[in-house]
Amino acid sequence: MSQAANNHQATLLRSVRLTPTDSAEIRQIVLQVNEPAYYFPAGQSIGVSVPGPHPYGNKEYHRFYTLASVRDCEAGAELEIVVRRCFYTDEVSGEEYPGIASNYLCDAQPGSTITLTGPHRSPFVVPADKTSNLLMIGAGTGIAPYRAFLRRIYEQEGDWQGKVRLFYGARTGFDMLYMNDINNDLANYYDQATFQAIQSVGKGYFSDDGEALKRGVEDNAQEIWQLIQDPKTHVYLAGMDRVAAAFDAAMTKTAGADAWQAAKQKLADERRWAELTYD
Numbered sequence: 054m055s056q057a058a059n060n061h062q063a064t065l066l067r068s069v070r071l072t073p074t075d076s077a078e079i080r081q082i083v084l085q086v087n088e089p090a091y092y093f094p095a096g097q098s099i100g101v102s103v104p105g106p107h108p109y110g111n112k113e114y115h116r117f118y119t120l121a122s123v124r125d126c127e128a129g130a131e132l133e134i135v136v137r138r139c140f141y142t143d144e145v146s147g148e149e150y151p152g153i154a155s156n157y158l159c160d161a162q163p164g165s166t167i168t169l170t171g172p173h174r175s176p177f178v179v180p181a182d183k184t185s186n187l188l189m190i191g192a193g194t195g196i197a198p199y200r201a202f203l204r205r206i207y208e209q210e211g212d213w214q215g216k217v218r219l220f221y222g223a224r225t226g227f228d229m230l231y232m233n234d235i236n237n238d239l240a241n242y243y244d245q246a247t248f249q250a251i252q253s254v255g256k257g258y259f260s261d262d263g264e265a266l267k268r269g270v271e272d273n274a275q276e277i278w279q280l281i282q283d284p285k286t287h288v289y290l291a292g293m294d295r296v297a298a299a300f301d302a303a304m305t306k307t308a309g310a311d312a313w314q315a316a317k318q319k320l321a322d323e324r325r326w327a328e329l330t331y332d
């Protein structure tokens with residue numbers, strides 16, 4: 054289906070690299086839309102349409118990015134996304150190709166016009182019952198939906214009584230998005246009695262954020278397994294596919310394949326499992 058019907062023109066205001074130069078490049082990109090009727094709720098995704106011509110005569114090239122903005126975005130408000138610059142290696146030729154949309158966004162300069170679509174609905178829903186436990190798992194750009202989610206829980210809903218746990222993996226401490234010396238806005242919630250952020254970094258130069266997450270989950274496996282068996286727990290997963298794979302591997306190791314698969318199925322059947330993952 055054509056995306057043209059709900060296109061919005063945005064101006065790129067700022068583009069800042071969030072990760073060190075020896076890590077995968079992740080940029081915070083700040084956009085502004087000045088249409089009066091425009092409204093993007095925090096935590097949802099936008100689409101980005103890359104200008105053509107496109108390979109194989111395709112009319113459109115469209116990719117999704119989760120809003121990392123903490124607040125809902127109305128006309129004139131700044132809208133924030135975190136974009137990982139992707140490259141893919143051709144298995145036959147061995148050549149490396151840049152991902153089209155991520156490189157387009159990471160190369161775009163302040164003042165550029167970017168065509169957006171959306172908003173596109175997020176699968177992450179805050180449960181109505183404030184005694185629910187929320188288990189949030191993420192790595193890399195997967196931090197984006199949790200910024201708005203945590204604000205919603207502690208600032209809009211308030212008085213949250215269930216346990217809220219954020220497990221986040223990054224290659225190094227410098228790669229901890231929104232939890233580092235320069236930008237530490239998730240620290241706003243550290244004094245909430247129910248909130249705990251558990252950060253884990255990779256071991257060694259060649260580790261990645263998925264491995265780091267797996268280690269963090271394994272180090273806290275018993276608490277996580279107990280939470281998962283509690284019928285009040287909702288599980289959220291965000292980031293690249295390897296986040297889901299890392300969590301799966303860590304839970305299989307902790308609980309055994311059969312018990313973990315049964316628990317996961319129960320969470321899905323009872324609508325207590327939500328994933329926002331991508332390759």
Ligand SMILES: Cc1cc2nc3c(=O)[nH]c(=O)nc-3n(C[C@H](O)[C@H](O)[C@H](O)COP(=O)(O)OP(=O)(O)OC[C@H]3O[C@@H](n4cnc5c(N)ncnc54)[C@H](O)[C@@H]3O)c2cc1C
Pocket residue numbers: 098116117118119120134135136137138139141142143144150151152153154155156194197329330331332
């Ligand atoms: C709901 C949602 C939210 C998302 N949120 C974010 C976000 O917040 N931040 C973020 O960075 N990303 C996010 N993504 C991922 C994003 O939409 C893009 O998929 C990502 O940026 C890569 O797009 P690209 O155009 O750069 O790469 P593409 O050019 O589209 O390449 C993507 C795919 O094509 C394959 N491919 C391409 N070229 C080759 C080749 N030469 N050889 C082999 N395989 C190849 C790769 O396997 C890869 O799967 C999200 C995705 C979804 C669905």
